[in-house]
Amino acid sequence: MRLSWDRILAKRVAAFRPCIRTDFSLLPAPPDTIHFTGGAPPVECLPVEPLAEELARAWRSEPTALWYGETEGYRPLREAIAARLARRGAVVDPDDILITQGAQQAIDLVARLLLEPGDRVLVEGPTYFGALQVFEPYAVRIEAVPLDEEGVQLERLEELLARQPRPKLFYTVPTFQNPAGVTMSLERRRAVVELAERYGVPIVEDDPYGDLWYETLPPPPLRAFSEDVLSLGSFSKTIAPGLRVGWLVAPRQLMKPLIDAKEAADIQSDRLLQRAIAAVITSPWYEEHLTAARRVYATRCRTLADALSRELGDLATWRLPGGGFFLWVTLQGDVDSAALLPHCAAAGVTYVPGSEFYPDHRPTPSFRLGFTTLSIEAMLVGAERLGRALRAALVEASGR
Template identity: 40%
Template sequence: MRTPVTPFPLSRRLSEVRGSAIRDLLTLTARADVLSLAGGLPAADQLPRERIAEAAARALTDSASVQYSETAGVAGLRAVIADHETGRIGRPVAPTDVVVTSGSQQALDLVARAVLDPGDPVAVEDPVYVGALQVFQASGAQVHALPLDDDGLRVDVLAERLAQGFRPRLVHTVASFHNPRGVTMAPGRRRALAELADRYGFLVVEDDPYGLLAFDGVPPQPIAAHGERIVRLGSASKVIAPALRVGWLVGPPELTAAVERLKQCTDLCSSSLTQAITAELLSDTAWFDGHVGGVRAENRRRAHALTTAVDTRFGDAVVRSTPTGGMFVWLEFADGTDTTALLPKALGQGVGFVPGSAFEAGDTARTSAARLCFATYPGDLLEIAVDRLATAWRA
């Protein structure tokens, strides 16, 4: 007779981490018969595979591209990112202000580990970017939800709570083309948030993977342009290719030094090969600007196709966001449809989405909401996907 196996003990902290419904959905929506509007996946036909292959071939002529690199990142890439961020922020950024990470999700995790102790309060947007919620839960932080409206984070609500004694260690925001709501923080709120950070001494984590994807070609001015207590997170995933797994953070020197030390514990360094590829593509400004311009134009067309299809099939039955960039449309069903219950019916019709409940950070229920990604498919397939969703809803 086999001796019963004692369950392997796991940390108490792990029990606080909510699983990602989006990652779980990717397994279900990987079926060939399903059009998935669930993941934030760039369009496969927009990924510059030939240009990446050319850069990879050149990188492989240098033995350094297959060797370990500095923990903070390959010097050439840090210099390119510093130039890129200097142009975005409007003040000088030095290469020493940059730490390259394995995607911006690792950057967020390292910042949380550098700044937070268990029990520390953090403020997030509600609805929240799921990856941020998982990181802060894993850190043992107390998560406090702040509302959003069409102009982004309600900074006035944060100001009221600060005046009443709330003292967060950090405030996390996806200020430009928010995931999942798609809204963008107004310029006045950006200035006010930076001023509050200076006054009350908290850190603002400006998570900015979508800023360059403004449909009008004018990225919103970063919050970091207005203050010093801001760390910016960036990524090549949405503007070049996710598989490169190249992200970065730009922040105060005390923070970047702490993050570098923690990254040594995590993975020693990011891939030298993909850093070399990314450095070439980002530094080729003529190519990069043309490539991103093409992605923006195609995303604008796809967003229009999706929203037009939603308006045609659902009419007044839903209230939706109007994207001006990024990758997402947010729907709310006026009849109170439970989108979690709708999802299996939608999968049965061959379409996937993310129920709004996956993004809940506070007490506000999102049971009748859904996030749809318009970037993955061309317009004709988006229309078919919305048709399938409408069929499931009517059923």
């Protein structure tokens, strides 16, 4: 007799889902389809050699790192992260940094620490879908605060912060936001931190793109303005997503429960890899690598924006980001980018529809284009396909 799993599973399982709801394998996309869906460094920016060398060195020089140890993370790596944050304006004690399996685990640990059924959670609208994926199984009410060109809208944020019960956290990607590309201005950062303190609501700052500016250093992380900000980052975007090494900066009094939670979750992160990354990011190579990567991303971003101006300048609007991986495109009129996606896929081009980035997954005329993993040639062809497919689909829709 088999067990009745439907009866046995916890209620939260009903809220489990992949971070992207759209199943791209079900779309009618031909084999040569150009996917603007990626959110990772391109293969030519993956620093295989220096990392592989440092890793080999770590294995040879410290085999006991193959044992248990350092649930909080390798101290020299935490020191190196603190030094990098200091250059961006946030002074952090290495003792307040926990090493995690990428920023994703940092979000997961924060949720474990804070969320209970019925809690209110504020996010930006749009926001990173992987955070929604973590929050949803906690049976919380997720509310989105809209963005403008300087970041989250203050009046709407205050309105939602002021309501009872107080939100358990405000999750924000203030710098080169995923997906909207917006960067919160310095003045807005100060105001947001001040509002959150006034209403006693923790800020969770997700900052994976802050080192990837194109021309101008972004304002300091929110953590620079308050020690109560939970600030998380990752080497997924600056080195490689396959590394699964990120960090969480937390208020001192939360470090013990966080380390206990990390131990319960997976005991520790890869200790040898942490040693290799510490060596790599403190070497002169890393700044050269970042400088080269920034140039690649700035060029691709500009190229894609220029191509979009030609191909769908009369159909859509977007803002040029100051860094990061994404262009957020908004079609004119009351259309649903998710409904248009199959038409585009059939024409050999895909994007992530905007509805993926809102907690209510409502239809939206926006979509996200990721430009880092595609060659210039692929982007030009992709933009042309996109313009043609969207034009045809919109004409067809308005004719019905």
